[in-house]
Each structure stands twice: as structure tokens, then as C-alpha cells.
Amino acid sequence: MDPSVISAILGAQAGNTRLDMGVQLLRMNADSERAIVQMISAAAQSANSLANVAAGTGTNLDITA
Secondary structure, eight states: OOHHHHHHHHHHHHHHHHHHHHHHHHHHHHHHHHHHHHHHHHHHHHHHHTTTSOTTTTTTOOOOO
């Protein structure tokens, strides 16, 4: 087999490997962004449930016992 053909095949395989790794990184980024959105949403819901609490609630908590 001609060395240039072998070189071209190896180069194509290396390119495919890089492409696969790039796709994997994009998926990981999308997953982490989705997790951040879920965390922000949960924090907003938590803040909404505390909206009716009186001002100063929880500031004089005795934890020495």
C-alpha cells in the first residue's frame, strides 16, 4: 500500500477522534448549563416560598445548646 494513502487514512482517523472529543465536550457543556438553570430555578422557587416571612426572622437563632 502506498505510504501517502496510509498517512491519509491515519490523518482521517485522528480527525475523527478529535471530532468525537469535541462533540463530547459540547454535550458536557450543555449538561452543565442545564444543571445551572435547574439550580437557579430551584433557588427562585425557594426565595418565593420565603417571600411572606416577616423581616428579621431567623436572625436571633440560639445555637449554643
